[in-house]
Amino acid sequence: AQKVTQAQTEISVVEKEDVTLDCVYETRDTTYYLFWYKQPPSGELVFLIRRNSFDEQNEISGRYSWNFQKSTSSFNFTITASQVVDSAVYFCALSVISGVGQGFSFIFGKGTRLLVKP
Amino acid sequence: NAGVTQTPKFQVLKTGQSMTLQCAQDMNHEYMSWYRQDPGMGLRLIHYSVGAGITDQGEVPNGYNVSRSTTEDFPLRLLSAAPSQTSVYFCASGTGGSYNEQFFGPGTRLTVL
Numbered sequence: 516a517q518k519v520t521q522a523q524t525e526i527s528v529v530e531k532e533d534v535t536l537d538c539v540y541e542t543r544d545t546t547y548y549l550f551w552y553k554q555p556p557s558g559e560l561v562f563l564i565r566r567n568s569f570d571e572q573n574e575i576s577g578r579y580s581w582n583f584q585k586s587t588s589s590f591n592f593t594i595t596a597s598q599v600v601d602s603a604v605y606f607c608a609l610s611v612i613s614g615v616g617q618g619f620s621f622i623f624g625k626g627t628r629l630l631v632k633p
Numbered sequence: 634n635a636g637v638t639q640t641p642k643f644q645v646l647k648t649g650q651s652m653t654l655q656c657a658q659d660m661n662h663e664y665m666s667w668y669r670q671d672p673g674m675g676l677r678l679i680h681y682s683v684g685a686g687i688t689d690q691g692e693v694p695n696g697y698n699v700s701r702s703t704t705e706d707f708p709l710r711l712l713s714a715a716p717s718q719t720s721v722y723f724c725a726s727g728t729g730g731s732y733n734e735q736f737f738g739p740g741t742r743l744t745v746l
Binding site: 519521524550552558559560562565606608620621622623624625626 | 666673674676677678681691692721725733734735737740
């Protein structure tokens with residue numbers, strides 16, 4: 516069975532602090548994909564990043580960076596110099612092939628609510 | 634492009650009533666899906682479709698029906714609403730395959746009394 520665990524329910528930081536959001540996943544599949552989505556207070560879901568199971572390179576995009584470690588089944592997300600606009604719920608998700616034909620499962624973690632205070 | 638659109642934005646139903654949540658996308662995506670979001674539960678997959686005429690169940694399909702007669706539309710039907718179906722419903726579309734990001738609609742907030 517597939518599972519995504521985001522152990523941090525809520526994190527509160529002061530602006531300009533660095534913050535890391537943890538994501539641990541479980542799957543027996545050798546081919547899978549990991550995602551991070553952001554859900555700001557307005558409610559929409561915004562795609563941030565995708566990583567496949569064969570690519571363990573870390574990635575940096577501006578103040579955002581992602582650390583993928585297959586050895587610990589983790590895909591952590593770090594925001595450097597956080598800003599008030601980063602306040603949102605962040606979801607980690609796992610996608611594997613399942614079901615009939617080309618079907619697949621897309622499993623979300625329960626999310627981490629990040630509050631950045633000015 | 635409008636992207637993924639959902640109607641209505643808000644809906645209140647009484648227990649036992651039926652209704653259809655509409656979802657449409659104009660990106661010619663093969664893959665469409667429905668999720669529900671409940672407090673502290675993240676998003677859970679209800680049903681998905683990999684193309685017109687093809688649908689499959691997700692994690693929480695009970696109480697919901699879907700069909701996919703066109704590439705653009707993927708309605709979600711509640712046959713007999715129950716209070717446990719009170720949730721925010723998101724429709725998503727993508728180019729297919731587990732490797733692609735999904736584009737989400739703005740959501741429908743449903744309350745069942």
